[in-house]
Amino acid sequence: MSMWKKLGVIVQPRPDIWWMSAYAGPSFVRITDNDTLEVFVTGRDNENVSRVGIVTARLIGGKLEIVDIGQQPVLNVGPPGTFDENGVSYRWLLSMGSRTFMYYVGWVAGGRTRFQNYTGLAVSEDGGKTFSRFSNVPILDRTIDEPFGSGSCAVFEDPSVGFRMFYTSFDSWITAGTTTKPCYKVREAVSDDGMLWRRTGRAVLDFEAPEEHIIGKPVVLMDRGMTHMWYSFRGESYRIGYATSADGLNFKRRDSEVGIDVSSDGWDSEMIEYAFVFDHQSNRYMIYNGNDFGRTGLGLAVQVDHPRSGV
8 A cells, every 4th residue: 555645735826827827737747857847737717728838846855846837838729619629638748759749638618518528639849848739630539439528648658559548538427416427437549659549448447336427537657567557536526546457458446555535624625636646766756636626736745655765
């Protein structure tokens, strides 16, 4: 069982930064040198529209200091009528030679279900300073077998297939009182080039309790012959889950071993979700969101029982 020590809130919404004035949400960390991190943050503005921007920070001795917050997002919303016209979020970055691929979620607002999500791809030719869309349509669009949309993903190289993706796949929406709520789980796709994807139809993570209706935002990390996955799952409220796999394909849910839960009070006392886990120096860290999906900010935790931990 892992044990995480919470280090507190590191990024909060900033009224002076228009693209993250209301929320500092799901994030991805890229380490640029020994101590500098680029945190690709999903921010939301005062109209609840999400965009992706960069928060640059230094992480030394377990203490994180914000160095800079980009005044403009590196990925903005798409043109009117496209699959990401109302927001972009939940990104995953992958280095592809001289290019950087950003997999992300596009939002379309409205309709009986309130929103639709689709997985898209943007590409950077300048090391991640700016991104352009690979296509004005999703890389995972609706299909006969998956007609309700797709969402957040983790992508990694796999010599057996080229590239493998674990992604959020929407099931049918369910009625809850006067509203509807989504159901989704984690499925799998493979690719030769990271751009064109083939879905295997296999559910990587599925529900284990009657009250569950959401499993998503997967994060994958390979370590000492074992593949570890963290994700968000939801019944009444969000929690962070954990699973392991010996072959990188078949996962066993071990939510009771995740080692992090809501606090007794404060910014993450109601829910925790949207984890991203990364190794830096001799430590393993987790950034995550708390109450209200990022309205209270983004926090940091360190795994105190990691084999190489310097804590």
